Amino acid sequence: MVFSSLVFLYAFLPAVLIAVFVLPKHLQNTALLLFSLLFYGWGEPVLILLMILSFTLAYLLGFPIARNRSLRPRRAKMWTVISSCTTLSFLFFFKYYNFVAGALSALPFWNVPVLSALRLPIGISFYTFQILSYTIDLYRGNADLQRNYIAFGTYVSLFPQLIAGPIVRYREVDAELRNRTVTVPDFAVGVSRFCAGLSKKILLGDPLAQAHLYYRDLLSSAPDTLSAWMSIICYTLHLYFDFSGYSDMAIGLGRMFGFRFPENFRYPYLAGSVTEFWRRWHITLSAWFREYVYIPLGGNRRGRLKQLRNLAVVWLLTGLWHGASWNFLLWGAYFLFFLILEHFVYGRYLSRAPRFLRHFYTMGIVCVSFLIFSETDLGVIGKTALYLAGVGCPSASSVALYQTRMLLPLLILACIGATPLPKRIFTRLTASGNNASWIKPLSCGLSLLLCTAYLTDASFSPFEYLNF
Amino acid sequence: MRSAAFVTLFSFLMVIFLFGISFFIIPDSSFSVQENRSLQTRPAFSFRALLSGKFTAAVNDWYADQFPLRDRLVGIKSAAELALGKGENNGILLGENGQLAKRLFDVRHPDGTVTKKTDAADREQLQRSAEGVNRAAANATVPTVFLFTGRTLDLAASCFSYPVSGEPIDEFRSVLSENVCAPDVITPLRELFESGEAVTFRTDHHWTPLGAYYAYTAVMDALGREGEILPLSAFEASVVSESFFGTFWSAAGFKDVKPDRVELLLYGNEDTFTVTEDGNPRQGLYRPEALFGKDHYLIFPGATYDVVTVSKPGGGARPRLLVAKDSFANCLVPFLAQHFEIVMLNLSSVKNDFTDLTALSETYRADAVLVVYTFSNILEADVLPRLK
Structure with missing residues (x-):
């Protein structure tokens, strides 16, 4: 199930709200777990068993880790490795097996069968990383053992962040899993955040995705430079509104149920360097890699060469985390390249450059990165890169110009929406007590209604039988 | 501030519960005159359909097809698209006259x-x-x-x-x-x-x-x-x-x-x-x-x-x-x-x-x-x- 669906908004959400707030406190986790399993099983009725198996094993293996961590650290380490490898093996098999098999089969004398029936379980990358954070933090002594199976299952499968993050580290919600209270202001903050996220996704993200597809199709039949740029600009904006909208909804829903999830985005498109961009984009993933990969490898404390190696490991893994194909590996390598340049070559000069220049530089790199991100076919990436440079195509076709003109208001709204300006205006408007009492509820209600209209129309598919 | 929170909470809950409940109260219609097609009605449950994903897909369609005030909501969306200056909705252009x-x-x-x-x-x-x-x-x-x-x-x-x-x-x-x-x-x-x-x-x-x-x-x-x-x-x-x-x-x-x-x-x-x-x-x-x-x-x-x-x-x-x-x-x-x-x-x-x-x-x-x-x-x- 996804948040941006009528079934979620008007059946699942009312039902889970009633269940959680009517039941006594000690049964709330059970209700959340059951509803989360329903939420997941709605889209993955079979592979839900994999998730349950995954968190059950991690839960059980947590006991020997906790028992041994102070007196027998080597044994605790062994159990940590066993638990982590078990958790990772599911991810590896379902997400990367076919990629590796395909890559190996390209080598001489290797013939690894590709399993065409293998499907990627929804959200496996997210829940695997959450489980790992528990196992590792438990070993390090940064988290307490969770003895309650229901509470641990709730942590892993909690529906707000289950399928698209933010990646919540166990210790961040440990206390809330054991005891939490929801106040009316808390709930209202959650509602506003959820409505803002829903609007970002449905009113901006989805139309931008359609626009991206339109230009992409145009590129395959009648390419021009304008379409190439518009295609990646629309995709760049779409990805932000889609992903950060989803994170907002997750954070908002979490708040409604008494959880405070970490922020995942901080206006990434305002960044003045690639390094800064990654401090603002998918923050919980970067934080996870920093804490569980980069720093354990030595970070930047063991010389420049080791730091380079560590950066390479982290960024290639970051690329692969997003998907098992060469373009994602290339995407990671692409960012690695610019991060290394900024770290070791021109970072100092960049920080002194005028703000608009830094911004222009960053957005250029980010937009092109999303071309690599959005296309699994390396040939298409190469061709589009040529069109971007104006090679082998006219500068702008009349239909591309028309489409761009028609999209302009949406694009302007999207560009403004990617800055803190709307939030600032909203905060100023609601700063005085009188305004706050009607602007917030009104905007929440209206945005919910408008999103519902867009969702209803998405299903609206007239049957034009006479058109055949 | 607290009263604003109450009103926010109330308006949100009112929208989701009003639509949520009226969806069940209003009887299904089997045909959409406007779209000239049959609509999805309440799907029958079976474990086989559930496991194959067909049941959940049918429920999604059922919600989408039978949603209260559906035609009116579609009108709101097309009006919003026009207000955005797109001049079209669902690939249909709106021209002079x-x-x-x-x-x-x-x-x-x-x-x-x-x-x-x-x-x-x-x-x-x-x-x-x-x-x-x-x-x-x-x-x-x-x-x-x-x-x-x-x-x-x-x-x-x-x-x-x-x-x-x-x-x-x-x-x-x-x-x-x-x-x-x-x-x-x-x-x-x-x-x-x-x-x-x-x-x-x-x-x-x-x-x-x-x-x-x-x-x-x-x-x-x-x-x-x-x-x-x-x-x-x-x-x-x-x-x-x-x-x-x-x-x-x-x-x-x-x-x-x-x-x-x-x-x-x-x-x-x-x-x-x-x-x-x-x-x-x-x-x-x-x-x-x-x-x-x-x-x-x-x-x-x-x-x-x-x-x-x-x-x-x-x-x-x-x-x-x-x-x-x-x-x-x-x-x-x-x-x-x-x-x-x-x-x-x-x-x-x-x-x-x-x-x-x-x-x-x-x-x-x-x-x-x-x-x-x-x-x-x-x-x-x-x-x-x-x-x-």
């Missing part, structure tokens, strides 16, 4: 994949279609006329700021060989439209009887029967509907667009014809009961039947015209029926393949063959490349 037109088409690639919604015509599909036409014309044993009708956008281009390009049509025509008889009806109809004649509907993708009349004169001309053409003054205009909302309107959901008027051009003898649709005969060229439904274009003979014959009592001696067609021919046939015994074959049929025109013209002992096909169908359906 409430003229609607479909903008984008699907493109079928040779490998079977379909690119949805693009402005760019698929040149290979045009080439293959033109080759099919050339082949059929070369094989033809009786006079054969090809009538390629334009999209609304081609005729009503002056209503839109969208840059309509005649290039794909010109390109298609340039590949046709010299022995193909394909009179250009798009240019004269566009000129007529620009001079204010209602040759195409505003809310539907078809031409009007008036537009079809001009096409009829072109066909008669091409068949060498220009002397038999009935003048427009021989027909009496009769408005049978002023409440026709066509396919464009259904797809766009624009609420402020006025309905179309259906004006038949009657010769006076329409009741004497017998129309046989897939073997079922009925009296009268037109089907007035269609006016009780949503799609008033169904008043014209043909609808989506595979084989339709139109004959006049004692018309056995009249020449026979085989019309291989899409739905545009339905509006044209009443004029041609004044001169010919007609057999209409639906080129879009999923059950029958009517692309072997040479063999079919012999089967039906046709004296002439007319192919009526829309330009958008040339690009979207793989029919013309198979013509023989």
